[in-house]
Amino acid sequence: MDELQDRSRDIGPFVAQPDDDMIVCRCEEVTKGEIRKAVHEGLYTIPEIRRFLRCGMGLCQGQTCAKLVKSIVARELKVSPAVLEPATSRSPMRPIEMHVFADEKEDDE
Amino acid sequence: MKIKRFDLIVVGAGPSGLSAAIEAAKSGLKTVVFDENARPGGQLFKQIHKFFGSKEHKAKIRGFHIGEQLLKEADEAGVEVVLNATVIGLYQDHEVVVRLGEEVHHYKADAVLIATGAAENMVLFDGWTLPGVMGAGAAQTLMNLYGVKPGNRVLMLGSGNVGLVVSYQLLQAGCQVVALVDAAPKIGGYGVHAAKVARTGVPFYLSHTIKTVEGEDHVTGVTIAQVDNHFQFIEGTEKHFDVDTVCVAVGLSPMSQLMKMAGCAMEDNPKRGGQVPLLDEYGMTSVPGVFSAGDVSGIEEASSAMIEGRMAGTAIAEYLGFITKEERDRNLEALNNSLSGLRQGMFAPANRGKDIKETEEGIPISQNLLHHGFVTDEEIMRFPGVTHQDRIHPVIECTQNIPCNPCQDACHIHCIKIGDKITQLPAVDTTKTCINCGMCVASCPGQAIFLVNEDEGDGTATVTLPYEFLPLPEVGAKGKALSRSGQPLCDAEVTQVRTAPAFDSTALLTMKVPKEYAMRARFFKA
Amino acid sequence: MEGRISRHPILGVQNEGKKTVTFLYDGKPMQGFEGEPIAAALKANGVVIHRYTAKQHKPRGIFCAIGRCTDCVMVVDGKPNIRTCMTPLKEGMDVRTQYGVSPKPFDQQ
Numbered sequence: 001m002d003e004l005q006d007r008s009r010d011i012g013p014f015v016a017q018p019d020d021d022m023i024v025c026r027c028e029e030v031t032k033g034e035i036r037k038a039v040h041e042g043l044y045t046i047p048e049i050r051r052f053l054r055c056g057m058g059l060c061q062g063q064t065c066a067k068l069v070k071s072i073v074a075r076e077l078k079v080s081p082a083v084l085e086p087a088t089s090r091s092p093m094r095p096i097e098m099h100v101f102a103d104e105k106e107d108d109e
Numbered sequence: 110m111k112i113k114r115f116d117l118i119v120v121g122a123g124p125s126g127l128s129a130a131i132e133a134a135k136s137g138l139k140t141v142v143f144d145e146n147a148r149p150g151g152q153l154f155k156q157i158h159k160f161f162g163s164k165e166h167k168a169k170i171r172g173f174h175i176g177e178q179l180l181k182e183a184d185e186a187g188v189e190v191v192l193n194a195t196v197i198g199l200y201q202d203h204e205v206v207v208r209l210g211e212e213v214h215h216y217k218a219d220a221v222l223i224a225t226g227a228a229e230n231m232v233l234f235d236g237w238t239l240p241g242v243m244g245a246g247a248a249q250t251l252m253n254l255y256g257v258k259p260g261n262r263v264l265m266l267g268s269g270n271v272g273l274v275v276s277y278q279l280l281q282a283g284c285q286v287v288a289l290v291d292a293a294p295k296i297g298g299y300g301v302h303a304a305k306v307a308r309t310g311v312p313f314y315l316s317h318t319i320k321t322v323e324g325e326d327h328v329t330g331v332t333i334a335q336v337d338n339h340f341q342f343i344e345g346t347e348k349h350f351d352v353d354t355v356c357v358a359v360g361l362s363p364m365s366q367l368m369k370m371a372g373c374a375m376e377d378n379p380k381r382g383g384q385v386p387l388l389d390e391y392g393m394t395s396v397p398g399v400f401s402a403g404d405v406s407g408i409e410e411a412s413s414a415m416i417e418g419r420m421a422g423t424a425i426a427e428y429l430g431f432i433t434k435e436e437r438d439r440n441l442e443a444l445n446n447s448l449s450g451l452r453q454g455m456f457a458p459a460n461r462g463k464d465i466k467e468t469e470e471g472i473p474i475s476q477n478l479l480h481h482g483f484v485t486d487e488e489i490m491r492f493p494g495v496t497h498q499d500r501i502h503p504v505i506e507c508t509q510n511i512p513c514n515p516c517q518d519a520c521h522i523h524c525i526k527i528g529d530k531i532t533q534l535p536a537v538d539t540t541k542t543c544i545n546c547g548m549c550v551a552s553c554p555g556q557a558i559f560l561v562n563e564d565e566g567d568g569t570a571t572v573t574l575p576y577e578f579l580p581l582p583e584v585g586a587k588g589k590a591l592s593r594s595g596q597p598l599c600d601a602e603v604t605q606v607r608t609a610p611a612f613d614s615t616a617l618l619t620m621k622v623p624k625e626y627a628m629r630a631r632f633f634k635a
Numbered sequence: 636m637e638g639r640i641s642r643h644p645i646l647g648v649q650n651e652g653k654k655t656v657t658f659l660y661d662g663k664p665m666q667g668f669e670g671e672p673i674a675a676a677l678k679a680n681g682v683v684i685h686r687y688t689a690k691q692h693k694p695r696g697i698f699c700a701i702g703r704c705t706d707c708v709m710v711v712d713g714k715p716n717i718r719t720c721m722t723p724l725k726e727g728m729d730v731r732t733q734y735g736v737s738p739k740p741f742d743q744q
Contacts, residue, residue: 068231083377093197094702095716096208100213101197104215105212157645238693256639577644
């Protein structure tokens with residue numbers, strides 16, 4: 001984990017790849033190239049990448065792309081995907097309208 | 110605020126969640142199960158094939174029937190199942206927040222079981238966002254739950270059990286499967302599942318993957334290409350297929366976010382499919398009173414998820430003082446035995462990733478099966494289920510050690526022997542006289558048993574095979590006999606079609622072929 | 636409805652006894668079974684495009700069919716982002732292709 005915090009670590013330059021246009025996060029339409037570039041700009045953790053690019057922050061909350069993003073970031077950092085801490089899990093776990101989220105009901109014992 | 114309390118809250122009404130709730134409720138716990146879906150049962154109701162295992166694992170029963178049994182049992186045990194109930198959060202002191210319709214409700218329990226199952230993995234390829242590219246699970250949902258065809262011409266990516274089983278189900282739904290493709294050099298799922306797809310004529314492309322999915326606003330075609338050892342495309346190996354649908358079956362990942370949210374210690378464990386909770390021997394996470402069972406704690410089969418669920422239910426009952434430690438340990442011992450029965454053989458979790466060359470009996474594994482989906486005519490002869498006899502006899506093309514034995518129970522004459530070790534390859538006892546009842550053919554979940562009379566005395570042979578397609582050919586129908594690879598071999602005529610409630614929707618089709626094809630003809634095409 | 640499986644070798648006649656309802660797809664009347672997911676009824680009628688994405692205006696359709704991926708969302712009875720694979724079909728429902736988050740094509744937004 002310490003290794004990942006070392007932002008001065010040399011991961012080499014960003015090199016464009018033919019599939020950089022490929023959509024990875026389907027909801028927010030974030031491409032593979034954008035994710036790879038973000039790593040080279042110094043964003044080494046999944047929460048940072050999410051905040052910067054919004055990948056995994058759309059309607060599905062990373063249900064489809066989380067693993068894909070992780071493997072792309074890991075490859076750029078030249079580490080195993082297993083060492084990358086996944087994104088923080090927060091409520092609500094599923095898409096929900098704000099008026100419903102705020103409508104708390106009491107139940108009888 | 111007032112909060113409704115339970116002894117146990119279960120999240121997820123799939124095989125493990127329901128099984129746990131049943132055990133807990135039987136021990137007297139006030140139990141509720143929340144599920145976000147409109148129907149309970151998780152993925153069980155999409156499983157229309159017969160399950161592997163032994164009697165205690167409900168082998169040879171189709172998944173959706175197991176689901177029906179489970180729901181009935183839950184009902185009898187007094188389990189409350191709340192549907193369309195989306196758990197959106199799990200907080201301190203076992204507080205569970207649930208969306209019900211347009212409202213949010215808070216509940217508390219002395220124990221919580223997370224049994225949220227898994228989600229499908231994806232791979233990236235050009236065109237993967239086009240309408241018509243879908244998860245294999247999506248295809249299964251459309252055809253088996255809602256009676257809608259996922260497409261007319263389909264390419265399947267992934268040769269694990271999901272890819273193989275769903276390919277077969279697509280054929281059953283009347284779709285055409287143009288190819289089964291996997292980047293891996295070997296088929297990942299059970300050989301028998303592959304063989305039943307291959308014999309219908311579906312080509313397998315191992316060490317191949319999707320290069321591009323074509324189409325302007327929906328899928329119209331797909332190009333695959335061979336990959337080298339480093340999964341890089343090999344130039345000039347491209348193959349194109351006209352398709353309207355591409356199904357992706359590249360594994361599952363645990364949906365464990367609720368436990369991460371609750372602060373349970375997690376680990377990234379590729380052998381268990383991804384982010385899973387660290388559990389103690391009773392299925393409890395690092396947060397006291399929060400338990401986990403089923404795919405969310407490690408990807409396996411529905412059969413093992415049901416046992417894990419029962420174990421968790423038992424452990425929770427003891428944790429909350431409803432049963433004694435002795436009662437718990439007695440129950441767990443029996444369940445553990447049952448679970449270890451399933452976790453044996455070539456495909457056991459412990460053997461994942463291993464290159465197994467020989468069966469437990471020391472017979473070389475069919476390499477053709479691993480690379481092309483079918484056992485060759487030469488290879489098949491070395492397995493103990495395949496014998497030559499001068500009368501009708503079962504030919505059992507079961508060539509890998511998997512935990513499954515319904516064929517042994519099905520034969521009342523005891524022609525078929527597996528023995529006490531459930532993973533042993535079935536052997537045919539040539540001293541016993543087969544009575545052509547067909548029960549073995551219908552009961553084999555792998556559809557790997559045929560009844561063959563190699564010489565009818567008039568230059569022909571008869572082959573009886575399991576048939577689960579429509580329209581069901583009629584007696585007298587003429588067509589072609591197909592080989593194990595699905596290639597037309599010779600003319601064939603249907604001489605008998607048997608259906609019976611005991612066969613559970615598997616028809617037994619008998620075809621007459623020239624006798625030199627007796628050990629090669631394995632499918633009938635009108 | 637040619638997308639339906641008329642008779643299944645294991646499941647028999649599916650949807651037997653279900654009530655047929657009429658709904659509107661982009662203003663055009665269509666039929667489906669009451670209570671089945673909207674997405675199933677659309678698929679049976681040959682509709683595969685559910686929405687066009689906000690950024691790249693790319694078509695999307697059924698992807699997971701179990702409410703996880705949110706790719707099949709459409710504007711239903713005026714509300715956008717409705718997961719059609721999870722929402723039961725009702726008589727008279729107004730189902731529209733979603734462009735970004737609007738039922739209006741991009742050139743009219």
